[in-house]
Amino acid sequence: MTDGSFPGSLTIARAGADDLEAIIAIYADDAAGGHGDGWSEATAPRYRAVFARLDANPDYALYTARLDGRVVGTFLLHFYETLVGIGGRSCTLHAVGVAADCRGRGIGTAMLAAAEEAARARGARSLRLTSALPREDAHRFYRAAGYIERYRAFAKRL
Secondary structure, three states, rough: OOEEOOOOOOOEEEOOOHHHHHHHHHOOOOOOOOOOOOOOOHHHHHHHHHHHHHHOOOOOEEHHHEEEEEEEEEEEEEEEEOOOOOOOOEEEEEEEEEOHHHOOHHHHHHHHHHHHHHHHHOOOOOEEEOOOOHHHHHHHHHHHHOOOOOOOOOOOOO
């Protein structure tokens, strides 16, 4: 998936293990998301193990957006079956992130379009996205992209 409207070359494709450090750097740079991510010798084995499980599971697809070869964005799709709504396939979009120095350049818009295309291609009837409450700039972006708040989610740390 590419978009020629960027200065340089933007490509959106499945992530590989070699992309992990750059992906984690994007997460780490998201202070509003507040997940405490960071790549180090201590954390790398855990990230690699989780990536291996995601990559082996056909219900997940981790993507990167590359601008002139540099990883500048990422998102994760999770496909699942549901009985709700007379049954069918749904998809949730998680962990959307764009490198801080690349925000506002249309990369997020291109990633949403790619996520929607991938979800449709795999038969999903809907695409739901999750976003941490403090990420108000992201919420404005999602609303502008046509997403509406239809659900309230709850979480509990275990």
